[in-house]
Amino acid sequence: MPKSHIERMQKERYELSERVRKLTVFIYQEETLFKELNEIDQRLLKAQLRAMNAYQEVLEIRLDLENTGMEHTQ
Structure with a gap:
């Protein structure tokens, strides 16, 4: 795959990781706000x-x- 594809995946991983962190905090650490939502x-x-x-x-x-140089085959 072209390097730009790998860079896009790395960027996506970083952005997703931030979203996961924020949602996790909202659900498990800001319980008051989360508990106000309906079931x-x-x-x-x-x-x-x-x-x-x-x-x-x-x-x-x-x-x-x-990163290990393995490519998927069909």
């Missing part, structure tokens, strides 16, 4: 956080593969 919104935000964490793991794996 559906609370569940949706927790689901969103799980999805963001899963995406973050995929980005990590892809970047690790790029």
Whole structure:
């Protein structure tokens, strides 16, 4: 892959990591605000956080593969 693609993944990983951190703080450390939301919104935000964490793991794996020089095959 071209280096620019790797740089885009690195940027995406950084930005996603910041979003994950902020949402985690909102859910688990700012409980007062989070608890004011209705149950559906609370569940949706927790689901969103799980999805963001899963995406973050995929980005990590892809970047690790790029860094080790391994390419995926079809």
